Amino acid sequence: MKAFPMFVRTTGRRVVIVGGGEQAAQKARLMLKTDAQLVLVAETLEDELKGLVDEGRAVHTHCLGVAVFDDAAMAFVGTGCPGLDAAAHALAKAARCPVNVVDQPDLCDLTTPAIVDRDPLVVAIGSEGTSPVLTRDIKTRLEQMLPQNIGGLAALAGRLRPSVNARVPREQRRALWAWVFKRGPRDAWIRGQERDTARAIKAAIEAGAPPKDAAAGHICLVGAGPGARDLLTLRAVERLQEADVIFYDRLVDEEVLELARRDAERVFVGKHVGAHSWPQDRISQIIVAEATKGRRVVRLKSGDPGIFGRATEEMDAAHEAGIPVELVPGVTAATAAGAALGTSLTQRDVSDVLILATASGCASDPDLDATRHSGPGTTTAIYMGVHHSARLASELMAKGLAADTPVQVAVQVSKPGQMLVNATLGTLAETLEAGQVKGCALIVVKWPKSRAMEGSVANFAS
Structure with missing residues (x-):
């Protein structure tokens, strides 16, 4: 040096x-x-x-x-x-x-140096002036890794250290601090449960040792976004790097998984339409089983877990088992599609209502009415609708939308294979079939408030 x-x-x-x-x-x-x-x-x-x-x-x-x-x-x-x-x-x-x-x-x-500030926790990166671009890149990566509020936990530990020295036997202190910074208290603090975390730490100090259930695990449902790893939230990256085991499906890109800890176990629980090799109840059972072992479990879901992501079933299973569960939102396919298409999904005087709908339901209700809320002044973003495109077009035209209305389809949005398809309502099914568009695609239809706004519809397609 x-x-x-x-x-x-x-x-x-x-x-x-x-x-x-x-x-x-x-x-x-x-x-x-x-x-x-x-x-x-x-x-x-x-x-x-x-x-x-x-x-x-x-x-x-x-x-x-x-x-x-x-x-x-x-x-x-x-x-x-x-x-x-x-x-x-x-x-x-x-x-x-x-x-x-x-x-x-x-x-x-x-x-x-380049500084990552989580006062009083501070990380400084320097290259003796040789590589400022590299130091900034490392700073960016550390900013993603370190939770914004982790410094508050370090500050709390500093304030409580005299109490620990006075009340916790020397042979128990390392175990107590390991529990604080590596297990439940750290996870709860990062989730924003700061007051409850402080109470739990103080109770452990009074008891003279970490609690016997210090190894209790938790479950985090994480939105992986539409595909591109740089569209993940900082919180999603943090949870991936804390996880002991990650359950993911076929829509999660490999580059996203590369953000996880190297030693984290990865379990593929892929589901395909009509071929559920991993039925939902089995997925719910296994993530709960792993959490009861004291492991930090991440259920990684494409897009946003709360939007057509079957999050409710998994959260209910966790609650029934008494396992703490957290939901981390992600960029959903509709907003990513709007960005890829270079258009705003809402537009003043044209479309002031945004509808997120799915055309694929469960076995008992397979053909959902995804267009029931569509009408003048709306933009309808339809998930899982390619297989139902002919039916969807017929329903919209039956409601009064013209056959020549522009429709856009975003395929594999934000992924390397991204494709943007233009069609009209009347030619939607034929266009998708000719382009061999299948699976992961989002259909976007903007219905202006009146036919007088046709110029705006044309602009949407341009």
């Missing part, structure tokens, strides 16, 4: 920033994450820095001399003038103050 990474205490100390423009403002934004007193040295300040002074978050001085750097934790120089930067650097060195000069690495005692 050519630079040693360490954390510099800022409490009760000054950080000097020389400059009054954007370069100085950038460093001020970084230092605002700390509790240091900021000293801004410049003749004039731009508006953002003036605001910091007005709020009492910084002080402003016009005097640039050795004294301003005395006993400062560090200094940043960014005046925009190379000569003035060099002079400020010399003054800081005379005061033996570590200094960073913007865009002049030869004048830097310090370099600023």
Whole structure:
């Protein structure tokens, strides 16, 4: 290493920033994450820095001399003038103050790392100035991995540490902290159950050991989105990386699974229309069985679990078994299709109602009336409708929608095999058959408020 990474205490100390423009403002934004007193040295300040002074978050001085750097934790120089930067650097060195000069690495005692801030948990990434793009990429990955509220759990642990030292026998402390940070309390805290988590930790401290049921598992139903892994939510990625076992189906892309922990067990529970090798009740039973072993179970579902995802059955099974269950929403196929088609699913004065419907039901009700709510002023997004396309078109035309109304179909949306198909209502079934469109496709029909809006319908198809 050519630079040693360490954390510099800022409490009760000054950080000097020389400059009054954007370069100085950038460093001020970084230092605002700390509790240091900021000293801004410049003749004039731009508006953002003036605001910091007005709020009492910084002080402003016009005097640039050795004294301003005395006993400062560090200094940043960014005046925009190379000569003035060099002079400020010399003054800081005379005061033996570590200094960073913007865009002049030869004048830097310090370099600023990429920071992942979960105060008081902080991760700093540096490459000694060799690869800033790489450090930013690593920062992005860590931002995805670390829950936004995990710092609060670390802070709580810090406040409770004296109580642990006083009440928990030494031989039980490691087990207690492992329980807090690796099992139930951490999972519950991340889910937003912070008050209940704090109570549970305090109860364990009073008892002098983690609870006997510390290995209790839980189930998380996670929306995998339409296919592209970068459409997953940060919370979905977090749950994948925490999971001990992941149950997934055929609609989940392999790239999404690559975001999971390497040592997580993966179980395929694929279901095909008309060929349910894994019936729903069996899936519900097995995810509950795994959770009762104390495992963190993720049921990974395409799109959003709460939209035609059979989430209710699995949540009911978990509740009946007394297993905690969480629902993590995902990007559903309808919104992804709208993005792929380059159109808004709703449009003022044309379509102010969005209908999400499915054309495929269960064995007792296989042919659902997916168009029953369609009418003037609506956009209907029909899931699992390719097999029923002729019937759907007939139903819409029977309601009064013209045969030449544009219809768009998004196939394998956001996946490598994505295909966008244009048709009319009257030719929908023939177009899908000619294009050999099957399976994972979404049919979008926009019905304007009146026939006077036909120009807008044409625009939808363009």
